[in-house]
Amino acid sequence: MVADRPIPVGGLLHESLRVDTSLPVVPGAGVGVARWEYEESRENPDLARIRDRYGLWIGGREEEPLSQKWFSSIEPATEDHLATVAEAGQADVDRAVAAARAAAPQWAGSSPVDRAKLLFRLARLIQECSRELAVLDTRDGGKPIREARDVDLPLVAAHFFYYAGWADKLEYAFPGARPEPLGVAGQVIPWNFPLLMAAWKVAPALATGNTVVLKPAETTPLSALRLAELADQAGLPPGVLNVVPGPGATGAQLVGHRGVDKVAFTGSTEVGKQIRRRLAGAGKYLTLELGGKGAHIVFEDAPLDQATEGVVNGIFFNQGQVCCAGSRLLVQESIAPEFVDRLRRRLNTLRVGDPLDKNTDIGAINSATQLQKITELVESGRQEGAVMHQPPCELPERGYWFPPTLFTEVSQSHRIAQEEIFGPVLSILTFRTPEEAVERANNTPYGLASGVWTTKGSRILWMADRLSSGVVWANTYNKFDPASPFGGMKESGFGREGGRHGLAAYLKGVG
């Protein structure tokens, strides 16, 4: 319960105060021993209203794939087939790009006020359907419904609302520049925040007068297709938003397409580099939001209870399948044993299991492939000599699961300290001085996000200046807001999403 380690005796009580204060027996409460179990409070899975088959979304309507190929989207919590989805082939990508290109002049030339109003309406529709959409992402992707409901969906709606307001104010965004859209944006998004990533991509692109062909991730295509329907319902002209599900090959066809003026990709650094090579010399606009190996730095003067929460949230939010996850904990040596104790104690209260259960903290891993990758990296950590800690927890028999995991005795050169695991696995290292913390934090090719916990204000600013990452969370972690730019330095990509800076990725001459 409270302390799973020996308690030092003696202590603080003044000698003269050692009076007997043991309570006489409190009246027979008659309530029996503590029985405290959280209810399996399961969100209704049918709210997702999942259809048997989903086609492509091109030119404002659902289309059968010319590829004549279909694939199955799996529910990662059960390994069951969820829906059959059309796979876009080259001819389908051609059609979608053509539809976007055809719609581009009219959309770019449309009244900015009208563009704003359509996007506001879409934001409202998303709010109204947010329970449905939350369940959809939870079932298709495995994330806890609590996160889909309380984090993803509110942010999705807020993102559309925020950029809707920019649509008719673009001339105020960049001093001295005349805002002009790029044309057709080809956007490829990952599976960790299916609808949120779509919102991050689609909202600023449409607000700035571009048209979009969106390729959702192979394992989580459903909410993007639903978004296209809602966009249609909101009155967006046909062809302004097209959705082409499929595997990586579909994404490659889209980003390499001659009719695409702008490519925006969120995903792994490896694929990001491939796209960069592919587009070399093509004269296309490109923004990349890639991997990370976020350092979470805890100083001895930090508010330790909140830092514990922050570190837990930093690595276990969305099963750690977050590009900005705080996957490396750098804790000051003077408090390391105590802090690790706090973390281990807190780990025992995390609930792993059914993502639809509102009490679940850690849901299912997105796919068998991802689970295998996590398992393999964790195994490498053990073999390289790091010490693994996992709380006792029962995992469901079917589905893809990985328990929350800590590694101590990690050295900077271990794979688990260097490679992005994209799972609920925290590597714990120590440091002695602020200089050393910065040096260790920056000693990686990535530069997406980092966290600092200390109560000393000037140290926060000193650290923030020196950390090579696009986002620095001080005394907090994993906070997102449509008004706040997000994106990486170094091999974590280039360009920003969110805020005024997010507009630059979709306008000429200001990026």
Place this chain on the structure above:
Amino acid sequence: MGGRIGVQKTHKLFIGGNFPRSESGRTFPFVSRDGAVVVQAAQASRKDLRMAVRAARRALPGWKERSGYNRGQILYRIAEMIEDRAETFVAQLALAGSESTARREVADTIDLLIWYAGWCDKYVQVIGNMNPVAGPYFNISTPEPVGVVGVIAPFEPALLGLVGGLGPVMASGNTAVAVASPDQPMAAVAFAECLATADVPGGVINILTGYPAELAPWLAGHMDVNALDLSGASLDMTGSLEEASAHNLKRTGRWAGPERNLYRMAAFTEIKTVWHPKGR
């Protein structure tokens, strides 16, 4: 033989605040409009480039930590130095073109530098901003220098093009390795001498004369270079340079001309967003 025999300057590279010859010992000729070889300029090698990148990396922390006010004064000082030697620049540039064009180019160069000098302590205010997030958080986005920038300067206008590339890079706190126009190595060397006398810390700007076709691929592939200004790269070279830049995901940009452009500065910055809760 009448009159005095002049002393000719040796045209060398500018690396880490020093003026070395190319380690390769190579030179290449600068031929004037009328076909005469005027000077032999140092022809930089990939090893010179490596030294230049090392110098730029070493100079980066000090340069980016200087106040914008201080950087602005140094950029302004460079403009003073060029103004002081304006006639020399005009004469050198006129060797390969018309004098009136040369005169305009020198004047434009000075004015452009002053424009960027003034931005040094202002661009953060214009490119960065507070973000009104929905919650009890202080949230601010500020531009930071991207790091070491490789600049492939356009062939012409040689001086204005070089300064048009280096101005925004320097002003926003980056350090640079520039490959100057092979058509006008004299102007590049004279510009380097202005830098050396304008309190620019050694290594902040490094200037290599030689052939971009030979040097640019090494710059693009260098893992310790963070960004590239490809304005001077030929269109057919751009593809392979961008491809090489993918190894460490360099930020790349191309600009049509050396116009006054705030967003050319922004292109060599990274937006860093810092969150902090507001509590008691």
Place this chain on the structure above:
Amino acid sequence: MSRQDLPSFVRSVGSTDEVMVHERVSGLATRSIKRQSKMWALRTAIAMTDLTTLEGMDTVGKVRQLAYKAIRPDPLDSSIPSVAAVCVYPNLVGPVAEALSGAPVRVAAVSTYFPSGQAPLDLKVDETRRVVADGADEVDMVIDRGAFLAGDYVGVFEEIRQVRVAAGRACLKVILETGELGSYDNVRKASMLAMAAGADFIKTSTGKVRPAATPAVTLVMLEAIRDFYAMTGRAVGMKPAGGISTAKQAIRWLVVLNETLGADWMTPERFRFGASSLLNDLLMQIRWLQTGRYQSADYFTRA
């Protein structure tokens, strides 16, 4: 620990972050518990209640009513446990002790010139001796917030210590009046100070100051209790009081308790609610769980 060390001890107890504290408790607010657990929680909450009246208009008649209600909260259901204690002003301790005589409910008295605490120390000590002599099993004292805010940690410590000695074997609950301390950092400091000085329970508030008990301030205090236990091996209890009037709130508090200190603290010996109207709401919720019908206040006795 010597007296000179006290100020540096108080300053070294660590800090909190207000925003993250709020996020943590709002995250816990979405937990839902099983039906049988809920029944257990409601009954436990009753057994944890210090049924309280602290009004200028309190009379002997009023507190007797309260005492009977405390013993048998629901006349129609004998399986409902008694509350933990009845908490009253010092002058009413005698009548309450008489009314509760032989019953499994303890007598609690506020002391130290509650609620302001603005009186000379010797008067406070005398008052404490008096209430214990009159039959109080438990003493709810209030700290001198002025002294605490002025940095007189030795003074506050000394006061608690003297009251502690005066209270003898009675259970000592130390009210921090958290709404007046200004920050969670101060709440943590005052919690540690009170525990070090000998508090058996630390308590949020008097009910006279807003904000009184909130889940967030309770969390900060529970974390201090946990850390003090880890340091000294001494388990201190927690009593949120003021503004907790619904069963839903009470369950929310128990969630925070369970997540922070675990089952060892889920007992009236280590956790109390200071409340008055809470009791009937707990009873109504139990009846609702039993019958499946929403309840009316008309069917529950008011003390």
